[in-house]
Amino acid sequence: MRIYDIILKKRYGEELTDEEIDFFISAASKGEIEDYQITALLMAICFNGMTERETATLTMCMARSGDMVDLSSIDGYTVDKHSTGGVGDKTTLIVTPIVAALGGKVAKMSGRGLGHTGGTVDKLESIEGFKTTLSSDAFLSQVNSIGLSVIGQSGDLAPADKKLYALRNDTATVDSIPLIASSIMSKKLAAGSRGIVLDVKTGSGAFMKSVEESEALARAMVEIGKSAGRDTVAVITNMDIPLGNAVGNSLEVIEAVETLKGNGCEDLTAVCIELAANMLTLVTGKDKETCVSMAKGAIADGTALTKLKEMVAAQGGNPEWIENTYLFPKAEYSFEIKEDSDGYIKSMDAEKIGVASLLLGAGRNKKSDVLDFSAGIILKAKTGYKVEKNETIATLYTNDKTKISAAQQKFCEALTFSSEPVEKQQLIYNVIR
Numbered sequence: 001m002r003i004y005d006i007i008l009k010k011r012y013g014e015e016l017t018d019e020e021i022d023f024f025i026s027a028a029s030k031g032e033i034e035d036y037q038i039t040a041l042l043m044a045i046c047f048n049g050m051t052e053r054e055t056a057t058l059t060m061c062m063a064r065s066g067d068m069v070d071l072s073s074i075d076g077y078t079v080d081k082h083s084t085g086g087v088g089d090k091t092t093l094i095v096t097p098i099v100a101a102l103g104g105k106v107a108k109m110s111g112r113g114l115g116h117t118g119g120t121v122d123k124l125e126s127i128e129g130f131k132t133t134l135s136s137d138a139f140l141s142q143v144n145s146i147g148l149s150v151i152g153q154s155g156d157l158a159p160a161d162k163k164l165y166a167l168r169n170d171t172a173t174v175d176s177i178p179l180i181a182s183s184i185m186s187k188k189l190a191a192g193s194r195g196i197v198l199d200v201k202t203g204s205g206a207f208m209k210s211v212e213e214s215e216a217l218a219r220a221m222v223e224i225g226k227s228a229g230r231d232t233v234a235v236i237t238n239m240d241i242p243l244g245n246a247v248g249n250s251l252e253v254i255e256a257v258e259t260l261k262g263n264g265c266e267d268l269t270a271v272c273i274e275l276a277a278n279m280l281t282l283v284t285g286k287d288k289e290t291c292v293s294m295a296k297g298a299i300a301d302g303t304a305l306t307k308l309k310e311m312v313a314a315q316g317g318n319p320e321w322i323e324n325t326y327l328f329p330k331a332e333y334s335f336e337i338k339e340d341s342d343g344y345i346k347s348m349d350a351e352k353i354g355v356a357s358l359l360l361g362a363g364r365n366k367k368s369d370v371l372d373f374s375a376g377i378i379l380k381a382k383t384g385y386k387v388e389k390n391e392t393i394a395t396l397y398t399n400d401k402t403k404i405s406a407a408q409q410k411f412c413e414a415l416t417f418s419s420e421p422v423e424k425q426q427l428i429y430n431v432i433r
């Protein structure tokens with residue numbers, strides 16, 4: 001078999017066999033084909049797409065290119081969630097303790113921030129002492145005892161995806177549905193859970209800017225999950241506006257804790273209840289309505305907050321910080337952004353707000369950048385809000401004063417205003433099973 005013939009076949013829009021896809025992934029992982037040949041095939045896939053079968057085979061080959069986590073020693077239904085990435089997305093910190101408090105077994109590997117989007121691992125590391133690296137035995141035993149552990153990606157999970165993703169990033173071949181679907185699902189399948197709930201974000205802060213594209217990606221991922229024998233559900237949610245009011249690591253942990261205490265804002269709480277309820281339908285087999293009230297109940301009776309504290313303590317963190325969030329260090333500098341006339345916020349480019357937070361020190365420009373955990377933004381007004389002259393729209397936080405000006409400029413670029421009232425945006429567009 002020759003990679004040249006496989007590239008030519010896909011260039012003519014033909015369907016690749018399982019053997020050809022297997023050959024490609026195995027040779028790419030072993031460094032037996034050149035990067036320019038890999039990228040030529042990736043570009044041909046971008047132009048000509050892949051069938052459901054090709055995408056499922058590509059995903060399984062990538063998943064099997066490294067470690068496949070074995071969760072069989074966990075007693076109970078293992079369930080995972082994944083978000084395609086957004087701004088202010090702290091849902092893992094809220095949803096996973098809710099589900100674990102109600103009997104689900106959540107063995108979750110999360111990522112670090114990428115570009116304008118934040119990462120759960122960075123957020124958790126803003127809690128004093130919290131360890132995001134555990135041995136495999138400690139990880140499994142914690143999930144067995146308390147039902148929940150969230151750690152960084154460990155071992156050699158889907159190394160073929162790492163290789164392909166780095167090349168895609170450099171060659172404008174990221175936004176292809178079969179390539180994104182196989183990239184995400186290869187890691188989810190390798191992570192081993194029986195049930196998977198995908199939060200597919202749509203809008204200005206997401207990879208997929210339209211609902212139609214997001215639905216197509218969601219369907220592709222649900223099909224892959226099904227063909228691999230996993231129970232898979234995708235929820236399409238709004239990322240045209242940042243989720244919740246906090247953007248930035250410790251600011252988001254504090255908002256997550258407030259949400260678990262029942263003081264969360266409407267949009268964040270609604271998305272978390274939807275995701276948790278979908279996970280619970282898989283875990284319990286109960287109908288969605290029942291699972292919605294179970295999820296709300298775990299917030300109301302404090303069991304979900306207790307579960308978060310248990311996880312923090314089990315992973316070396318200080319649970320007092322969860323009880324008393326004023327213990328999180330505050331940023332030295334803050335800056336209020338005020339509106340200079342009356343009006344309504346017409347739109348908020350979530351990606352630009354994510355970049356403004358990154359510029360304050362909450363995200364990385366390069367892998368080696370050190371994060372400022374208390375940097376970020378608290379939004380006081382969002383799309384559709386009526387604001388008055390001199391009213392504060394947002395407060396910026398940082399420990400480096402020199403970063404404020406660029407962040408302020410980026411934040412202001414993100415907003416448009418209208419003198420007319422603005423229609424409320426939909427929050428949850430669709431659920432695909």
Ligand code: URA
Pocket residue numbers: 084165174179180181183184207
């Ligand atoms: N996230 C991934 O893990 N892979 C993609 O291709 C896009 C988003």
